[in-house]
Amino acid sequence: MTANPSPPSEAPLALKVVGITKRFGALLANDQIDLELRAGEILAILGENGAGKTTLMNILFGHYVPDQGQVWVLGRPLKLGSPAAALAAGIGMVHQHVVLADNLSVLDNILLGTQPLWHLWSRRRERRRRIQKLAEELGLAVDPDALVGSLTLGERQRVEILKVLYRGARILILDEPTAVLTPPEIEPFFHTLRQMAGRGLGILLISHKLQEVMRISDRVMVLRSGRVVMTGKTAEIHPAALAEAMVGQRLAAVVKAPLSPGETVLELQQVSCGVLERVSLTVRRHEIVGIAGVAGNGQSVLADLVCGVIRPQQGHLHLYGRVLRLISPAEMVRQGMARIPEDRHKTGLIGSLSLWENWVIERYRDPEFSRWGILRHRQIYQQAYTWLQTYDVRGLQGEDPRRALQMPVQLLSGGNMQKVILSRELCRDPQVIVAHQPTRGLDLGAVAYVHTQLLAAARAGAGILLISEDLDELLSLADRVAVLYRGRLSPAAPTHTTTVTALGLRMTGQEVADAC
Amino acid sequence: MRVELRSTVPLWLILSAPMAAIALAFLSCSLLILWTGSPVLAAYGALLRGAVGSPFALSETLTRAVPLILTGLAVAVCFRAKLWNIGAEGQFYGGALAASLLGTGELSLPRPGLVLVLLLAGWIAGGLLLWIPAWLKTQFQVDEVVTTLLLNFVILLGISYLLEGPLKDPLALGWPQGRALVESALLPRLIPRSRLHAGFIIALLAALGVWAIEQFTVWGLEMRAVGANPEAAKFLGIPVQGVILYTSLLGGGLAGLAGACELLGLKGYLTLDLSPGFGYTGIVVALLAQLHPLGVVGAAVFIAGVYVGADTMGRSLGVPTYLADVIVAAALLWMLVCMGLARYRLRWD
Known part of the structure; x- marks a missing residue:
C-alpha cells in the first residue's frame, strides 16, 4: 500500500x-x-x-x-x-475484452491508427525501438513481431496497455x-x-x-x-x-459439508489429445474434483474433451464405468452430463435467441418438449419459467411469463446469464457436472450463488469436475485438486493437504518437474 | 431531447420500418422523375394504376409476385441459418429444367399427378443445386457465397447449350427454346382471361409453411441457433452440418419450385428469358422482409407492383422503366437505414 x-x-x-x-x-x-x-x-x-x-x-x-x-x-x-x-x-482505456486485430502483429496493432496517412515512410524501426523501450521499462515483455492471434489473453492485455501508453495516455x-x-501473471502485472x-x-x-x-x-x-x-x-x-x-449486506461464507464419495462416474484413462498427454482422472459421486492450472496448459482441451466437443486421440473416456464409444455434445447431454462452459457468450448461450430457446436448446428433441418435430411450446414455456425462477433469474418477475421468456438472453447481466445456464444444466439432476471457470467475471453475490448450487448438486449425488484458475474457489469447493501443467495432469491430492502456495508452485511446473 | 439505444425493438416499429423505407424510396426517386421532365404525382399515379388500378393490373402484379415470393423465401430461409445463398437464380433454372425434362411428354400421368411430380422434380433439382455448395461448405469450408454465385453461370450456360442443342424445339423457328409442355402439365389459371395461375396459391402456402416451420418446429429452432451462433450451437449438441445441409435442401428447393411454377403456370416451355433475375431480386425481397416468411409475401407483391406499374408509367409518360430498378434498390437502401434507426429512440425530458 x-x-x-x-x-x-x-x-x-x-x-x-x-x-x-x-x-x-x-x-x-x-x-x-x-x-x-x-x-x-x-x-x-x-x-x-x-x-x-x-x-x-x-x-x-x-x-x-x-x-x-x-x-x-x-x-x-x-x-x-x-x-x-x-x-x-x-485518457487511455484498456477494455475487459481486449479489442485487437488477431491477424496483425503486435507492432502493427500498436501502430494501427497512429500513423499519418500522407507520410511515405512509416519509420517503423524508430517506432519499434520506442515501443520496445517502453515495454522494457514497464516490464511488459512481449514479442513485437508475434501475431496477436497467437498470444495468450494476458499477453494481449499487455499489448493493449502498450498501445494506450504509446499514444501518450x-x-x-x-x-x-x-x-x-x-495467478502467476497478476503479481508482475501489479508491479x-x-x-x-x-x-x-x-x-x-x-x-x-x-x-x-x-x-x-x-x-x-x-x-x-x-x-x-x-x-x-x-x-x-x-x-x-x-x-x-x-454488496449492501453481509455475505455468508459458503459452507461445505463433508460428504463421502460414492462410485466412479467419470473416468479418463491415459487420454491424449492435442496438448494433453496421457491424462488420467476419476470423479466419483458426491465429489468435486478441481483442476488448477494457468490458462493455456490444456484446460480448454480437457473441457472440450469431457464435454464431447472433441474426441481423444488416444485413451478412453468412461462414463458410469462404461467406455464411451460415441462422443458428441448431444451424447454427453443424453448421458446426463451437465456442462457449464468457460465462455457464456461464445458457447454457453446463444445471445440473440430468447430465454426459452436457450433454456430448451439441449433438450428440444426430448418427447417432453417436442413431438414429430413440432415444439410443444406450452410445456417448454411452463418448465422454462418454473426452472428459471427456481434458479433466481431476474427480469422475469411481475411480467407476463410468455413475454418475459421471449426476451433475448443477451439483454441479461453476466450473473443472470450464468443462472440461465445453471437452470438449464442442473434442473435435470445431472450425474456428472463439468464446470469450466463457472464464476469468471461474476460479482460476489452471483459467485456465492453458483458455489451453493454446485455444492447442492454434489450433495444430491453428482460428481463434479471443476476446472478453474481461481485457487480460492478450488480450495473452498473441491475435495481433491489436480494441477494441469503443459498438458500433464498431476495426481489429484486431497484439498485439506494442500495450500495455495503449494498449488501455485505446481502450476508453474516446479514440483511436477521435480517429480518427473 | 436525447437519442438512446433500445433494448428491444417493438413490433409496431418493426412493421413500420418497411413502410417508411418505401415512402422514402419514392420520395428520393421523385427527383429522378423531375429530372426526366415529367410531373412526379402523375408519374406515381400511373405507376399505382399500372400496379393495382384495375383487376387486370392487380392480377398481373400478383402473377409477377409468384416467383418473387418463392425466391424470396429461398433466400430468407438460408440467410436465417447464415447460409449465404446467392444462387437462387441458378436453382430457379435448375427447377425449371427438371420440370421441362419430365413434362414434355416423357411422363404421362393424369393432370394433378403430373403437376405434382413436376413441382417435386423442380424442388429436388433446386435443392440439390444448393446442397452441393452447402456440402462443400460443411466438409471443406468452401465459401458458399462464391460457389452459389458462380454456379448460377454454370447452370445458365449449361441450359443455353441444351436449348441450342439436345433440347431445342424443332418447331420453334430456330429460337433457342425447349419443347412445349404437355397440356396436363400446366397449372390452371385462377381467374379467367388473366395470367394469374395456381402458382400463386402454391407460393402463399409455401410462405405459410416456412413460417410454420420456423415458428413451431425443432428445425426452425435449429436453423435459428445455427444462424445466430454456430460455435455455441455445436457445443450445445445441435448437428450444425446436418442443419446446414437440410436448410440447403429447403432453400434451394423453394427456388427450384419457383422455376417450375413459372414454367408450368406462365411460360409453358423452357427459355433463357424465363427469369429476368428473379433469383437476385429474391435477395432484395428477403432483406426487405427482414427474412420473415410472411413479410416476404408483402415485399414480393410490392416489388412486383413496382415493376409492373413502371411499365404503365413508361408507356403513358415516357419515364424510363428502368426507374423500377432504381425504386427497388432505393427501397432496399432505405430499409437498411430505417432498420438501423429503429434500434434507437428519442426521449424528451
Missing part, C-alpha cells in the same frame, strides 16, 4: 469528475458521481456487476454522453461524448484487468501498474475483486446501484467494510 514515493495529495489533479448522472430508460446507471484522481495515484473503483462502473468508464472515454455532469482532465474541461477528444486529452483506465490474467503510477500516470482500476483492490490501490471508491457509497484511503479501510459497502 506504499505504492508511491510521493504522497498523492500533493500531486497535480489528473482527473476531476463532478456530478455525473446517466440514465438508461428507467435505470439510473450513474447518480451524481464525483471523483478525483491525482497523477501517480491508483484509484480502485469497486462495485458489483451492474453498479455502474462500466457506465462511468464509458462516459469518461466518450462512448456515452452523460445526462449531467462535467469532467476535467489535467485542469481542462473534457468534451464529453467523443472518444477522440478523450484520447487527445490523454496520462490517465489509464483499466476495466477488470485481472479477469484475463492467471507494472506501480511503475506506471511511479511515472506520474493516474490509474483508474475497475474491479470487483476485494483482495486485489486492497493490495494495489492507494484509494478506493465503492459504487452501488449507481451511487458512490464509500471513498477513502485503502490503507485505512477494513476489507470487511468494503465488502459490505459493495
